[in-house]
Amino acid sequence: MEHPRQVTAIGAAMVITSTIIGVGVLPLPRFASEAADTGGPLVTLAGTVPAFVGLWLITALGQRFPEKSIFLYSEDIIGKWPGRLGSALLILFFAALSALTAREFGEVVVTAVLKKTPLEVTVIVMLLLAAISSRNDVVTFSYLHQFYLPFILAPGLLIAVYSLKNAEPLYLLPIWGNEPKAFGEGMLTIASLFQVSFIMSLLIPSMSRPWKAMRAGLSGMAIAAGFYLLIVIATIAVFGPEETKKTLWPTLELARMTSLPANVLERLDAIFLIIWVTAVFTTLLSSYYLTIHAISNLLRLRDHKMFTFFLLPFVFMLSMCIPNVLDLYAIIRLLGKTGLILTVIYPLLLFTTAWIRKRREAS
């Protein structure tokens, strides 16, 4: 590829962290407590396991083929047509994921902040931003993530720490949950919040030292997982599992209930929503970027820019055909869990085949 190989290991780690932390942070504690009430933190921790496995696989594959993305080397491993089928499914999946992210963003904005602004406008503005930004090459793309990451992490940590003064430790006991009847399902739902870390596959061909990708990717994900875990612990400790289940976006409620000392700011939700917009943007950017790169790799185009705007109306329409917010979450859970087949099982298949057939890139 003609891209300059300038993405550093730290840069890659930051891309992974900022990609993962996104729109899912708002309903996350609800997913966790619905799965196993007080066991929410444990579910979240368990959910990171499949996510780590997926990332490990995609990075290990990338290191075997350091010049190519998964959409190219899949054809080398399992043959031309099966590989293309896999890529096509991945494209559909990430396009749908972008649509859902944009829609979920729009729903939050319409419900909580701008009630009269049409949903379409919020969604289109967000998608346009992603489309324009994804016209850049991978290096600029990684800089975008690196720039926004501190703005995403710092306020989230602030809210988690300051909310702890209202925390009740009893709400975290027993740690495995009173009735953990949906533990496995919740684990998969939470694992699905991590799957845009698939972007690693696009980063490796542009990394200056691809052999460092494994450490970078895993540590990037560890930071994101720690952040998610902290948010879940703080929310469940403050609200208790039952109240967490009753709120649509517990993390947003947590920000609404937390005030900085000495009445500096009575509610933190304004700041939280601002940073959350950037967090959504970086996640949407990654999934959108992944989609258009996949298409241009599949069609063997040299320039990915062609599809940036071409794809926009389709993603937009996809995001508009969901009837309501409750269906939205049902679809997000369903698609997320099904997506794990593509983002964890499929790479596993590729990896074992490549390992058995001893395929690696001639370099």
Next chain:
Amino acid sequence: MNRLKLGFGLCLISIFLGGCWDRLEIEDRAVVLGISIDEADEQDAEAESNISHKNDSFVPPKIDKMRITAQIAVPGRIPLGPEKGGGTDQIPVWVVQATGHTIDDAMMNLQQQISDQLFFGHLRVIVLSEAVAKKGIESISSYFRRNSEVRRLTWMMVSEGKAEHTMNVAPPLERVPALYLLATLDHAVQMGKFPNDFLGIYWITSSSKGRDPYLPYIRIRGKENIEIAGLAYFSGDKMVGVTSPLEIGFFMAIKGMNPGGYSAFVRVPGIERSIMFRTTHRKSSTQLTIQNGKPHFKVRLSLEGNLEEKSTETFSLTEPGILDQIEQYLSREAKKSYTSLIATTQRKGSDIFGFGEYVRAKAPAYWNRHIKTSEAWHEMYKEITVDIEPILKIRRVGMKSS
């Protein structure tokens, strides 16, 4: 290419500058500062206009009608900063009423009477009348929970008698009555007179399976004064009783809430006079054991405090053993009154202490086998045993030596 970029640039500009859907000037908002909720009486019910329902379609639910009284800020009359002397006779708020089948229905009726759009972002107090609270407030909570403008830091309280009177009292300390009510509670929390229990915390406790919520209980004193007259405790979403103000202190002691703010008389043995003891610091630890198939709690309390007043000079505090005697008396009295408070709440089936949460958290197997729901816990709570061991210590006696 350049043309394309220009085109997109123009599109973007038109999106951002073309107009803002949610623009609403502050003068066009009816900022609601306080709301009170009463039961509607006969004549109100007659006068209600059909706004969210008709008689034959969109039939309203079969629950008692309620009357809301809202305190709305009049734009430009809310004083910012220190007041200038004299000449400001204008009342900064406007008090309006409406009736409806549910809270939202009543709000709709209210909106129909008011030209500006109602805005709840600055709602600070919600006052429920005792009658409303006793009937259950689930539907009221549900409305405020769903409304994205309402802050979780709003205070909800129960008033003796009619709640609408609290919207009309105008104490001279603060120009805006609703803000005075808010200040009363905020300062009570700071002084240790009341636990921090804003709307968000009320919701959290009412959702918990092993805990019942409570709210401040207020009473109008004289013409324009309001006192915190106790703690209204709930069983589920229904209010079942009120404590006395000193019992708020007992409650906070059992929960180990700081700072301590209540004082109590202590009879010194053998003498007819008493001293006044004021708690400053509390610490409590609760231990759960299952005895004879029922949860048994052992609550260890250590309270520190100061002697504030001694109504006689017949004895000196420096006499050997006298402080010990007082402390022992204090501990004995405390044990008696704490136990009786717990027994009262047990009779009413209202676990405001959250003992059930201990069972759920520390003995999950027992919880799943015998309890599981909050209704079952209400029954079980009546049968639990609580053993309280308070130890009270006098640390300081003020600036007088004996």
